[in-house]
Amino acid sequence: MSEPTDDPPQADQAPGGLLRARDIIAQGRVVVLAGAGLLRCAGIQPPEAPGGLWDRHDPLRCAVPAALDQTPRDAWRAFGEYLSEARRASRRIGGPSAAHRALWSLERRGLLRGVMSLSTAGLVRASGVEQVAEFFGAIDRLRCRDCRVKLDAPDDAERRWLAGEPPRCHACGGRLRPDMVLFEEAMPRVPRARGAQWAYGARTLLILGANVRKPPMRNIPLEVRQEGGHVVALGDVDAAMLKRVRGLWIKGDLNDTLPSLIAEL
Numbered sequence: 001m002s003e004p005t006d007d008p009p010q011a012d013q014a015p016g017g018l019l020r021a022r023d024i025i026a027q028g029r030v031v032v033l034a035g036a037g038l039l040r041c042a043g044i045q046p047p048e049a050p051g052g053l054w055d056r057h058d059p060l061r062c063a064v065p066a067a068l069d070q071t072p073r074d075a076w077r078a079f080g081e082y083l084s085e086a087r088r089a090s091r092r093i094g095g096p097s098a099a100h101r102a103l104w105s106l107e108r109r110g111l112l113r114g115v116m117s118l119s120t121a122g123l124v125r126a127s128g129v130e131q132v133a134e135f136f137g138a139i140d141r142l143r144c145r146d147c148r149v150k151l152d153a154p155d156d157a158e159r160r161w162l163a164g165e166p167p168r169c170h171a172c173g174g175r176l177r178p179d180m181v182l183f184e185e186a187m188p189r190v191p192r193a194r195g196a197q198w199a200y201g202a203r204t205l206l207i208l209g210a211n212v213r214k215p216p217m218r219n220i221p222l223e224v225r226q227e228g229g230h231v232v233a234l235g236d237v238d239a240a241m242l243k244r245v246r247g248l249w250i251k252g253d254l255n256d257t258l259p260s261l262i263a264e265l
């Protein structure tokens, strides 16, 4: 596959690129922006991608707020399928993937401020990383539409949801919904604020297979760069953005590159 000639430096093609990235990461104060590429590491197709959840289920009957009232059985069946995929990956021995395990290791070594996760599968949290801001919520969390209580999806959730059975709130008997952003909904403010806090004063922004063409994510690399930080990207990312911030790009499979980046720190 040919690449545009104005690509930023690619560490996997430039001798010493991986070493340079390793030196930068070793300085700590790393904030991670994780996207679809990290989810794919765990063998899950992002819901919006071809072959993903919203390709297999009609979003208008499952993934918009109105569907919760108009076509609840369809919606909960789709949620059940997604929860089932996510739980299968999170129960895997050793974590959802080698890349997830490497992220956990980065935090254990005290080098990581936090992970801004753009995925709704909840796998970064499931892999044991403590500082996670899920920008779009997660499928394994529920909230009550009536009393607003939040809770984890119960153990029998997959079976019930797959049967098209909408769960009820244990506190008020009201209507529950997944605590994740559906189409036509805004991104919640709390995770964004946490992410902004980590990004401020970060030494390095490590982008893992994340598309940052849309606001507010689009601004994060620029902000980190303007404040004197580095940008290192692994996997598929927006080449034009990376060029703007003169980021270091290590291509290849995240399940290989992230563990090898972290192995010798």
Ligand SMILES: [Zn+2]
Pocket (backbone or CB within 6 Å): 144, 145, 146, 147, 148, 149, 169, 170, 171, 172, 173, 174, 175
């Ligand atoms: Zn309730």
